[in-house]
Amino acid sequence: MLITFLGHAGFIxxxxxxxxxxxxxLSSRGAFDSAWMQLPCNHHLAPLVRExxxxxxxxxxxxxxxxxxxxxxxxxxxxxxxxxxxxxVPRFHRSELQDVFARYGCKRVIACEDGHEVPIKDGxxxxxxxxxxxxxxxxxxxxxDGQCFLNINDCKLHDRMARIVAEEGPIDVFSxxxxxxxxxxxxxxxxxxxxxxxSLKKRESKFExxxxxxxxxxxxxxxxxxxxxxxxxxxxxxxxxxxxxxFPNATQLFAFLQQRLPLGTTRYLxxxxxxxxDAKSLEFTSTSPERVTPENFKAYLxxxxxxxxxxxxxxxxxxxVAEVAEIHDRLRTELQRKLDLLDLHERVGxxxxxxxxxxxxxxxxxxxxxxxxxxxxxxxxEVRYTLKTSAADVGRVLDRKLxxxxxxxxxxxxxxxxxxxxxxxxxxxxxVEIEDMREFCExxxxxxxxxERTVVEAGGKRYSIQRFCPHxxxxxxxxxxxxxxxxxxxxxxxxxxxxxxxxxxQNGSSLCAEVLPEREEKPQAPAVDPQPQx
Numbered sequence: 184m185l186i187t188f189l190g191h192a193g194f195i196x197x198x199x200x201x202x203x204x205x206x207x208x209l210s211s212r213g214a215f216d217s218a219w220m221q222l223p224c225n226h227h228l229a230p231l232v233r234e235x236x237x238x239x240x241x242x243x244x245x246x247x248x249x250x251x252x253x254x255x256x257x258x259x260x261x262x263x264x265x266x267x268x269x270x271x272v273p274r275f276h277r278s279e280l281q282d283v284f285a286r287y288g289c290k291r292v293i294a295c296e297d298g299h300e301v302p303i304k305d306g307x308x309x310x311x312x313x314x315x316x317x318x319x320x321x322x323x324x325x326x327x328d329g330q331c332f333l334n335i336n337d338c339k340l341h342d343r344m345a346r347i348v349a350e351e352g353p354i355d356v357f358s359x360x361x362x363x364x365x366x367x368x369x370x371x372x373x374x375x376x377x378x379x380x381x382s383l384k385k386r387e388s389k390f391e392x393x394x395x396x397x398x399x400x401x402x403x404x405x406x407x408x409x410x411x412x413x414x415x416x417x418x419x420x421x422x423x424x425x426x427x428x429x430f431p432n433a434t435q436l437f438a439f440l441q442q443r444l445p446l447g448t449t450r451y452l453x454x455x456x457x458x459x460x461d462a463k464s465l466e467f468t469s470t471s472p473e474r475v476t477p478e479n480f481k482a483y484l485x486x487x488x489x490x491x492x493x494x495x496x497x498x499x500x501x502x503x504v505a506e507v508a509e510i511h512d513r514l515r516t517e518l519q520r521k522l523d524l525l526d527l528h529e530r531v532g533x534x535x536x537x538x539x540x541x542x543x544x545x546x547x548x549x550x551x552x553x554x555x556x557x558x559x560x561x562x563x564x565e566v567r568y569t570l571k572t573s574a575a576d577v578g579r580v581l582d583r584k585l586x587x588x589x590x591x592x593x594x595x596x597x598x599x600x601x602x603x604x605x606x607x608x609x610x611x612x613x614x615v616e617i618e619d620m621r622e623f624c625e626x627x628x629x630x631x632x633x634x635e636r637t638v639v640e641a642g643g644k645r646y647s648i649q650r651f652c653p654h655x656x657x658x659x660x661x662x663x664x665x666x667x668x669x670x671x672x673x674x675x676x677x678x679x680x681x682x683x684x685x686x687x688x689q690n691g692s693s694l695c696a697e698v699l700p701e702r703e704e705k706p707q708a709p710a711v712d713p714q715p716q717x
Contacts, residue, residue, distance in 0.1 A: 184330040184463065186356060190225030190456035192254055192336040192409040194358070195235055198327030200304025203244045205323060205334060206254040207232050214252035216576070216585055217494050218419060218593040219412035223475045224487055225456035233263050242303060243268035245289070246310075248336050249320045250279055251364075252589060253412065257283070271295060273312040273321035277619055295321075303327060311347065313338050315630065315655030317588070317614050317623060324351065330462040333400070334358045336409050341392050341673040342661035344399045356462050357402035360409035361393050361436045363429025366591045369422070372599040379427040386431050388676035390439045395663070395673070397440070397449055404450045404465050407433035415488045416495050419594060423484055434477060502574055507541040510574040513581045514539075515547055519556045521612060524620035527627060528554055530608045533600070536562055536569045539577070551609075565601060568609060572596040588614045605690040607654065630656045638699065639681070642667035645701075646681050648694040659694070670694070 187195040194205045209229040213220040236243055245268055247255045266289040272280040274294040284292045293301060297312035306327030313320050322335035331353065337360045340347070348354065363369075368381045397405060411430035414422040422428065433453040440451060454460065455471035475483050502510075514537065522528065531551035536559075538546045548559045562569065576595045579585045585593070591614055600606070607627070615623045630653065637650040641664040648670065652659055657674035664670055669678040670685070677692075679685045685696030 184325070184328045184332065184461075186332060186406075186460045186462055188406065188408070188454040188456060188458050188460070189228055189232065190221050190223060191412070192248070192334070192358075192360070193225075194332075194334060194408075195232065196325045196332055197241070198303065198306060198325070201242045201244065201306075201308075201325075201327065202235060203246055203308060203323075203325055204232060204236055205246045206248050206336060207245075207259060208253050208256045210256050210258040211491075212258060212494055213412075213415075213491075214256070215589050215593040216579060216595070217498060218414065218416055218595065219253055220415050220487070220491060221456075222411060222413035223456055223471075223473070223483075224413075224490075227472070228456055229259060229262070231457075232259075236263050236268055237265035239267070244271055244301075244308065245269070246271045246308075246323050247280060247284075248323065248338065249273065249275075250277075250586070251337070251592070253364075254336065255280065260287070266290070269293060269301075271301065271308065271310065271323075273297075273310055273314075273319075274299075275312070275314050275319045276622055277319065277616075309351070311335075311338065311340055311343070313340060315626065315657075317611055317619075318655055324354075326351075328463070330355045332356045332358075332462060333402075334408075336360055337364060339657070339674040341396055342658040344396050345661070348400050354400050354402045356404045356406060356460070356465075357397070357400060358406040358408045359393055359396060361389055361407055361433070362409065362411045362431060363389065364409075364592070365429070366594060366596075366598070369429065370591075370594055370596055370598045372597055382425075382428045385429045386427075386435075387439075388671075389429075390431075390436055391443070392673070392676060393436065394440055394443045397444060397447065401447075402449055404452055404460075404462075406460070407436055407451065407453045413484060413487060414594075415484070415491050417488075420484075420488060422594075424481070432477075500575060502541060502578075507539065507574045510578045510581065511539060511542055511545060511547075514577060515556050515558070517581060517617070518547060518549055520617050521615075521620055522549060522551070522554055522556060524617065525551075525608070525612055525624065526621075527608045527624045528552070531606060531612070533566045533568055533606070533609070534564060535609060535612070536567055538569065538571045539574045540571060541574045549612075568598070568600045568606065570596055570598055570613070586616055607690070607692075630654075639664065639670060641670065641681050644681075645699040646685070647697045647699055648679075648681070648685055652677065653692040653694070670696075 185197045189207055191208050192206045193208055196203045211226045270284045270289050270292045272294055274296050281294045295310040299310050301308040309324045311322040320338040322338040324333045333354045368378055437451045455474050457470040459468040528551040535549035536546050544560050546559050549556050580590045611623050633651040635650045636647050637660045639646050652672045657672050661673045662671050668682045671678055677687050679687050679694050681696045685694030
């Protein structure tokens, strides 16, 4: 088995009988409205991937894990002309990926349920699907030539790893995300020390999740992939050089792993785009024209930004007053339509204010309790959530050039909340598409309806808790305890304080933890000598 690294979360896996291209993100315009660029740059690999997909011989597959545009690259895929290959996508409730590839004109599209196995010569491809609320993702395993590669990219399967290994057998090469891919705290208005503290905690939590997964599966090699992007927009360029943020590099991860798992036998690998790994020997063939190192990182990004300057010139445009007014009206309509479909509106304890930078005196106030959106001149409450962005940027969402989630991941907005507490329904209101709003609400109710309980031990006590995380349903029997009292969710690393009834301090959700009485040890009967002395 040969594994070619394409950059970010992309791979080509070749066995004797099959070729699988995974999440090729190669467009020179990056992703999320060009806010994210591939790091290192991998645009030169587009001809290679097209050739692999278009060349007959082996059975060929294209796998796309989920909709995020740093994994699903429609611009590159449109350049592939010969499409006599099979597309593998996860079967989500939201059918966007299936619908896109149904029109793509390929040999066939297989929409895979969780655990769906696709046979190939001397092996198989298997997808693992995870869908909780707005979080839709999948992972892929390829077994062939006597080797096994598991690529979970961004998919949070940490609570399922033990079962996967028990069912599938040894895994030779493993790859998983280790860097942040969310807008918190990057887009939030925090004091520098608060921002650094939150970022560091998130970073260490992500590292710990990778370490625990490596402990469970014990692969021969771990490939550090789905790492940080390059932020080349002049307004975002500083993100590349922050001392502490949620975008660590592989060098920082490996330093953590070497301390956390000092006796581990797994090799830690950081390939460059184009490098080829022999899964049996774990030897690399390097084809990358350049290598990014800590020493040349700053110069590399400065040069990369110069090469991409035209992308950001093209997207900048000053809007007329009438255009801003039109976008303002359309945004108000869009938010009202979302609100009309949000039947969990009563749960949101604060209003949302949305401000366009070009219209500072015309804030849109989303009143969840009254279920209406109206215009106000200023913020009226101390307890509130705010979003500030430009009309030009949000206009792309209204024009359906971006999804709401893509827009949030573009980082072209500023957010604040008081109190600084995660509101899951409000969070979903912002990120979910109109057509998915009802399903989002149903997903929350479904998670809450799971009443099964389990027992955990912490600090010398036994607790009965709800088995499934109230956030997105992760199995907490696969979690772990920190500081003798905090149960950590294995999927998103939420911490639940068992000594405080299982409450999560960040958002107030609870596992309804109850202390169990200590086990009573039965008194042992005195030993009886089968042949008593006379």
